Amino acid sequence: MTSITPQNLLEELRRAADVVTGIAAKLGDHDVQAPSELPGWTRGHVLAHICGIANAMARQLDYAARGESIELYDGGFEGRTRAIEMAAGHSLAEHRADLEAALDRALRAFGALDEPGWRAPITYRGGVVFDGGLALWRELVIHAADLGTGRGPETWSRPFCEHLFDFLSARVPDGQRFVLQPLGLPDRAIGSGGKTTVISGMLTDIAAWLAGRTPTLGSLRATAAADGVDLPELLPWPAGVPVTN
Missing domain, CATH: 3.30.1050 (Nonspecific Lipid-transfer Protein; Chain A)
Structure with a gap:
């Protein structure tokens, strides 16, 4: 069993973010409205969701640093769904800009943590910042496969x-x-x-x-x-x- 530490989790987050942005960089204007591997979702829906979870986790860290807590998404699950539907139809340029900004925000937040910071409580699953990092890792890696561009689960690391x-x-x-x-x-x-x-x-x-x-x-x-x-x-x-x- 491989042990995940804050240090190698941060490396994995950066690697996974690079994969997602690399996929987005190769999409054409019409590709974002094509179906993804998720039923009922286009690639635009998947990209919007990735942006949403990255920004949500960054917000969890912002509040945790002040000793405060906040729900993962504004408006809970319904708010999450509304935000995805509103952003799914964006142009390719908008998706790329949103993705770059969201991932940069999240990676900066995780990259700035000291050791106690990884153990700060967050609202997500009643856990700590480290749990939020694991969640973002899951979202990035799995949804990169869901984009349906040929990089499937066979690429997942041990x-x-x-x-x-x-x-x-x-x-x-x-x-x-x-x-x-x-x-x-x-x-x-x-x-x-x-x-x-x-x-x-x-x-x-x-x-x-x-x-x-x-x-x-x-x-x-x-x-x-x-x-x-x-x-x-x-x-x-x-x-x-x-x-x-």
Whole structure:
């Protein structure tokens, strides 16, 4: 298991931001309105969401530095959705400018942290700044794949996949236990129920499946009591923004 520290998390954030901006730099004017890998969302929706989460995390850090707290998005989940819909139709030039500004703001905020700063409380998931950094890392890496430009989950690093195994263990249904067997790497068990399913395949395919994305290498296999079975159903992605009715 690879341990993520504030120092290497900052490096990962910068690397992931470079990937996203690199993809945006190669898009054409009409590409932003083309469908993404997310149902019902264009690439413009994905880019707008990346900007939104980057600015939201930067705001969490701004308030944490003053010993204050604020909700992740203005208006909660509904506010998040409204902002994405309003920005999704922007021109390519607007998307690129917004993306550059949002990522620069977030990276500056994380880059300015001292050691105690990483442990400052934030509203997001009732955690600390380090948790917010991990969340932004997930958003950047996964949504880079969601843009659907040929850079899929097969490009995800081992540290990132292993982080997803930990974070997405919350998707294991009650009463179940998954034994993850990435090819050539140690097994990892998630969940604590009595019904065991073994999920074997390439590391990135297992991580993609857990993240609700399409495995790109076609290597996944599920077994229970040594018999082949269908891949188990997963619980919803653990929500970071409360949904209000």
